[in-house]
Structure formats: C-alpha cells, structure tokens
Amino acid sequence: MTDSRAALRRLLEGNRRWAAGRLEHQNQTVARRLQLAPRQDPFALVFSCIDSRVPPEIIFDQGAGDLFVIRTGGQALDELAVLGSIEFCPVEFESCRLIVVLGHERCGAITAAAGSLSDGRPARGHIQAVVQALRPAYETAAGQPGDLIENMVRAQVRLTVQALKENSRLAEIDGLLITGGRYGMESGLVEIIV
Numbered sequence: 001m002t003d004s005r006a007a008l009r010r011l012l013e014g015n016r017r018w019a020a021g022r023l024e025h026q027n028q029t030v031a032r033r034l035q036l037a038p039r040q041d042p043f044a045l046v047f048s049c050i051d052s053r054v055p056p057e058i059i060f061d062q063g064a065g066d067l068f069v070i071r072t073g074g075q076a077l078d079e080l081a082v083l084g085s086i087e088f089c090p091v092e093f094e095s096c097r098l099i100v101v102l103g104h105e106r107c108g109a110i111t112a113a114a115g116s117l118s119d120g121r122p123a124r125g126h127i128q129a130v131v132q133a134l135r136p137a138y139e140t141a142a143g144q145p146g147d148l149i150e151n152m153v154r155a156q157v158r159l160t161v162q163a164l165k166e167n168s169r170l171a172e173i174d175g176l177l178i179t180g181g182r183y184g185m186e187s188g189l190v191e192i193i194v
C-alpha cells in the first residue's frame with residue numbers, strides 16, 4: 001500500500017517542477033510501457049476538469065501508470081458512472097490511497113454554469129446535467145463576498161471533497177486520503193485548499 005501523504009508529496013513535487021519549467025518526464029519511456037504491460041499500480045487518483053490547459057499528467061509531471069485520471073466539466077460529480085469510476089480506483093487498487101479533487105482558476109464550465117443559474121436559463125442538451133451538478137457550489141458562492149467564479153471554483157472543490165468523504169464505500173478504505181486543490185493558470189501551481 002502506498003502512503004497517502006508520500007503520494008501527495010510526490011504529486012506536489014511534480015507540480016513544482018511544472019511551475020518552474022523543470023519537467024523530468026519520468027515514466028514516459030518504452031521501458032516503462034513494457035513494465036506496465038501486464039499490470040498497473042497508480043499511486044493516486046486525480047478528479048479534475050476537462051479544461052485543455054490543466055492536463056493532470058503534465059501539471060503534476062507524472063507518466064504512464066502513475067495516475068488514474070477522471071475529468072468532467074468543472075469536475076462535476078454524479079451518482080452514476082463518474083462516482084463509480086472514482087470508487088473503482090481505490091477499491092480495486094491498493095496502490096491508490098490518494099484522491100485529489102482539482103479545480104482551477106477561470107474555469108469555463110463553472111463560468112457557464114454560474115451564468116445559466118443566475119439567469120435561470122437551462123443549458124442545452126446534457127450540458128444541463130453539468131450545470132445542475134454545479135448548483136450547490138453556485139449557491140454556496142453566491143452568498144460570499146468577492147469574485148463569484150473564484151469562490152465557486154473553491155466551493156466546488158470543497159463540496160466534492162466533502163461528498164467523497166461521506167461516500168460509504170470510500171469510507172471503508174483504510175489509509176485513504178481525500179484532498180482538494182486549486183490550480184493557478186499563470187503560476188502553474190496547485191494550492192491545497194481542503
């Protein structure tokens with residue numbers, strides 16, 4: 001079993017390399033691919049946004065076989081395939097004892113959801129499912145002073161971490177650390193906020 005605190009340190013050290021422009025590109029070799037061919041033992045799960053500017057393997061400077069990655073708009077959580085996929089990783093893989101929920105500055109999904117919810121105007125098609133999933137974060141942020149979108153980004157991370165901590169299946173797993181961070185677009189740094 002991987003120590004969850006050591007796993008978090010490993011992720012954040014990789015993030016500092018990314019922020020400083022000193023990527024090591026570990027585990028991106030043919031040898032690594034062949035090593036992984038029969039099995040995998042990722043050390044963390046990152047649940048983050050679909051935003052093209054925030055690819056987890058790159059911003060944490062990790063390689064093949066290192067991370068489980070689940071991405072939805074605004075890291076919106078559901079009670080179906082997304083939650084099932086999150087549960088699957090630590091349940092099936094003892095190596096994975098860290099879940100990081102990662103939001104980011106200037107999130108387009110959160111900005112769009114805030115617009116839709118403040119206007120009372122539903123989004124088109126299944127985008128509305130994302131908007132609905134982000135409603136609790138909107139309602140939390142709407143009552144706070146300061147920038148609505150930034151507050152909503154942070155609220156969405158906190159509420160998602162809280163929901164995962166309250167998940168009965170995840171609560172059964174010994175040594176599982178569930179934490180949340182916020183990524184800065186210019187700095188490239190992940191700040192742990194919960």
Ligand SMILES: [Zn+2]
Pocket residue numbers: 049050051073074075104106107108109110
């Ligand atoms: Zn986003």
